[in-house]
Structure formats: structure tokens, C-alpha cells
Amino acid sequence: MNAPHTPLLPGLPQPAPDSQRIFRQLLDAMAQPGRIHALQVAVTAPAPLAPAASAIALTLCDYETPVWLQSAGPEAWLRFHSGCPLVDDPGTARFALIDQPASMPALAAFAQGEAEYPDRSATLIIQVSAFGEQGLVFAGPGIDGETRLGVAGLPDQFWRDWQQSHGRFPLGVDLVLVAGTRFLCIPRTTTVREG
């Protein structure tokens, strides 16, 4: 926890151009699921956030987006730099910052959107330990055929949970997976199988 006298870490060095650059990487990542991007902006992230997770949070969050934090630590930093409200109930959050995926709530615990407004759903920013080359096969819009990829650091049942979530389309959550300064996106349209 940040004690009141702890100096705050800085946010994005140049908020307007930096957030534009990060957003374009996010847009490309969301449009081409599984494509890995390396953060182009140097950010000093407050523990336990990874640099890419904190940069993405500052790019997308503001007073309109309730944020759910899995672990304490970055509250004061997030509130100061983005002005976002922090919520205790994951079901009411627009963004969730998850640093311990082993103990994260089920995907169904987050906002799934409504039948008429499936966009009113959560985006989960999940910190994993590493990306690899093998282990998972991604398919769906944005992918020309299939993409092979490995993700280390997610619990065993995660992809089963994801396929169940996929079955609720157009409802569901969208994922940003972060490994240090690298990240990729998995929108709800993407099917993931092990292989």
C-alpha cells in the first residue's frame, strides 16, 4: 500500500502522443488476436502492475470507467493519473487489472454486457508470466486461418472457462494479456484450443 507520504510514480511521459501510440498498438492487437506487441513507451509501473498493464490502464481509463484491482498497491497512482473510480465488485468494473491469474474470479464474474448492448462488458488486463510459440491454437475474426501461440502463467481451467465464455457470444469479456512490456489481445470472438 502507498503510505500518504510515499511519492507517486509518474504516469505516461507525454500523455497525448504516448496514449495514441499505445492505443494504435491495442487496436492492431484487438484486430489481429494473438499478435504480440512490445510497448513503445517507457513507463515506471507501480507494484504489482507490469509496465504494459499500467500503460494500457492510463491509455484507456478515466472517470467514466470503474476499475477493479485484484491486488492492492497502485490505487493512489491510478486515481491520480487517470481519475478512475475503483470498485470492489468485479461485476461492476469496465476494466479489471489482474496480476495473480491463478486466483482470479471466473470470467463469468465480470460484466458480460447486455443482449442489446454487448459492449457494456469488461475488458480484463491479465498479467501472465511469458508468451511462447506453441501450445495454443487461435482462430476467429482477425486471424487468417489459425495462429499458434503459447501463454505461460494461466491456471489450467482458464481456456475451458474461455470456451464457455465464447459460447455466450455476443456477450462476454475481452482480454488483454500482458507479459512485462509485451502484450496481446483476445476479443470474445476468438476460439482458443490446446494443440
Next chain:
Amino acid sequence: MTTSGYNFAYLDEQTKRMLRRALLKAVAIPGYQVPFGSREMPLPYGWGTGGIQVTAAILGTNDVLKVIDQGSDDTVNAVNIRRFFARTAGVATTNRTPEATVIQTRHRIPETPLAAGQIMVYQVPEPEPLHRLEPREAVTRKLHALADYGFMHVKLYEDIARYGHIATTYDYPVLVNDRYLMAPSPIPKFDNPKLNHSPALQLFGAGREKRVYAVPPYTKVESLDFEDHPFSVQQWDAPCALCGASDSFLDEVVLDDVGGRMFVCSDSEYCSNRQAAGHAGSAVKEAA
């Protein structure tokens, strides 16, 4: 020359963040219309305010912007919007499709095939494909939720019953990723096949109706039709009178008041490239 006194690309950062969140959800739910807080722009609704706001939210200093209006780089809407972003964002602009990273368009898709990494931004007057059949948004949202698109099939069937063929020639409804019915904006149905499995990301902005939607790259976009009345695009009897192209969308140009007319490419860049490469159509040959 850039204009001072405005934020980069005109919109304020909070508006851009709101739009960026909407765009990410739009990409995640292909063809679904995401509401957004459309802002007052320095030009009226109907002049591309939706497309301009989308472009403003995505544009960066390294982008190269192309703007077309009905295929032409040189008409008033295209010139104005290109100049607007040259002034407020200082971005480079181009007429050449392969050089552009962002292409804002009113009612056409360039004839030159798009490449991976490019972003198309469409100006959309009416984002709801069911609007003329059901004016209440509360009801059309319910129909989208239920994927109940029977209305649209009945409308296309009535075309066949009355005219013998599907008479819709522009803004021809498409089904995206086998789920959402989408208005492709008033592009001619000639361009509909280019939407399908495109390597480029396609974003749609409707300013007055306050909605954005998207088609990610490599996504199935199917024009609605019937087994016995399959979808087909327009065809012309003669090639372009200026460049001789027989594979492009042609505009009819009235030449005089005694019935003289010629058909020329609507994509001005494509046509002038072909002419520069030595191709000539009937009008050019006659003049020579």
C-alpha cells in the same frame, strides 16, 4: 501549416479515450453498433463528422492520410477533411492508396487492393440497416440481440416480386461474421465483395447517429441474397472512357443537353494511374 490553439487532431483527450474504448469494443464485436458520445464538430452532420471523429481518435504523427469522396481525392468533402487533419494534426497526406496508413472514405472503397496494416474509416449517414423497416432504435437493438433479420429478407424478396431482381444498389446489407446485420455505408454494392476477408481493418463512424462499428481484418462479410437470386455486382456495357478499365466502378458523366454521356472511373487515383501508365479509353483516343 498547422493551426495552433487546438489539441492534436482537434478532439480533446477525454473524447479520444471514450472513442478509443468504443472502437476496441466495436472490433471485439464485429458488425455491432457501439454507441459513443458524438461531439460538435466544426462542420455540420452529414459532412462526415462520424468518420472525422474516428480518424481524430486513431491518428498519430507518423500516419499518412488519404481522404476520398465518392472515389475522388479532389472533391470538396475530401479536400476539406484532408486539409483539416493536415492543419490540426500536421500529418502527411497522400492521394496514393498504397502509401496511406489511414484512408477516410465517403461511399467508396479504392480499386487498388488494400494491404494489411491499413485502416479504412467510413463516413456513415445511417448505421442501422433496419432503420427504414423499423424506425425505433429500442426495437432494432432487440432484433439485433435476437439476430432476427427476417424483415430484411422480406424487403429483398419484395424487390424481387416487384422488379424481378434485388433493386438495392448501394448500402447493400451484409451479415458480418455470421452474426450481425450491418450497413456497409452507402458504398455501391460493387464494393461489397471487397469488405469480405479484407486484410485491412475497417472502422465505421456515424456522427449524427452517434455510433461506431468495425470489421476486423480477415472477417467473413456476406451480402444477403437468396439461392435462386444470388448476389451480383453492377456491370457496364463499355469500359472507362478515359483509361479503358473494365474492372472498376464507373460514374456516368453527362456531356451535353442532347443525350451525350460517358462513363468514367469513380476512383480518380486509379484512373489517373492507368492513364499515366499508357492506358487510354475511347474518349482519349477520339481526342488524339
